[in-house]
Amino acid sequence: MNPVSMPNTDTMSLSKCFVEGITAESLNDHYSQISTDSNYIPPALKQSVPIPNDSVTEWRVFKVLDTLRSTASGLDGLLTWLLRVGAPIFCSPVTHLFNLSLSTSTVPHQWKQAWIRPVPKVTAPTQHSYFWPISITPVLTRILERMVVNDFIYPAIEKPITSLVFHDQFAFRPTGSTTAAIIILLHKVTHLLLTNPYVIVIGIDFSKAFDTVRHHTLLGKIAKLDLPHNVHNWLVNFFNNHSHQTKFGNKMSTTKSISASIIQRSAIGLASYIVNGSDLQAVFEGNFLLKYADDTYLIIPAVNGDSRSTELSHITNWAKHNNLKLNLAKSQEIIFVDRKRKEKVSEPIEISQLQ
Secondary structure, eight states, rough: OOOSSOOOOOSTTTTTOOBBBBHOOOOOHHHHHHTTTTTOOOOOOOOOOOOOOOOHHHHHHHHHHTTOOOOOOOOOOOOOHEEEEEEEEHHHHHHHHHHHHHHHTTTOOOGEEEEEEEEESSSSOOOOOEEEEEEEEHHHHHHHHHHHHHIHHHHHTOOOTOOOOOBBBBBSSSTOOHHHHHHHHHHHHHHHHHHSEEEEEEEBBBBHHHHHOHHHHHHHHHHTSSSOOHHHHHHHHHTEEEEEEEEEEEEEOOEEEEEEOOTTTSSHHHHHHHHHHOOOOOOTTEEEEETTTTEEEEEEGGGGGHHHHHHHHHHHHHHHHHHOBBGGGGEEEEEEEOTTSOOOEEEEEEEEOOO
8 A cells, every 4th residue: 555645546546536346435344354464463562661752853853844745634634834934833832742742652543544556457457456445644644653663673673582584575775776675686596406306486475465464473573572562562553553545536435544554655664664574584405595585585506496386385384373374376486597517317206386
């Protein structure tokens, strides 16, 4: 879900669209059902919380407000142009509000409400799943999210504990990119082919990964990071009791509460997904995992060829524990073979789960 910008879509007029059997209410029900954790457990709070100093300055807030780009406003109705024009006046109360929110680990209820603009994936959508849910959150929420991520989460990721691994994730990081991911993937395969007759690469996709993330397990991993306790508790409060409405055509649905998901492309959502996948590691020594967002690549050299089923079962169990599901329809297996070898090599049979 994208909370910031609205994509340009020529496939359907969103203001006049009509699809038989699909309404704002039915779409909202569809999205809330996906983002509901039937085994929800309240995340734990840190019990010892010292009173922190104010971490947000007026000058910083002024610069952010003064350079706001025009984007859609959330359900609170605050407009970006109004905040930008009034930056000299608003920076002081907004700064106080941000510091109060962080020091008390409290996120205003209005900041946890979003509205969804469904955007069709195809020219003539006929099902609820044919619409992308573009989520619009309040402007002030987005600003404070970025501050929390830049000031606390990213620095904590740079010094992780041994049970969390971040060097294999190439998305949503200041130094990550698709180019870096491709280079590392090719380097791993070519390097392994020097000592192996073939290398297996399995591209794994998780269905609606951002929309189903389990808050309890996510925040359990976040608790292992070196974060101030008030910031951890702020994140617990941030994910608790989220809700959304859906606007379809000229109709707005009622409000639905959700108990799972992180908003894709929001600052907290992206950083959280890095943490969520940080404990997913290969079982066998010599096998590797490379991650780019919710796309995961399992690299297995020929010497470990028999470990495919075990590795996939491990990933499946990890996904289930985190309320995710493997999308086998989009998962693919590629076998890279060194054809220059003189000896004849028996290539492995494609694994049945991916056929």
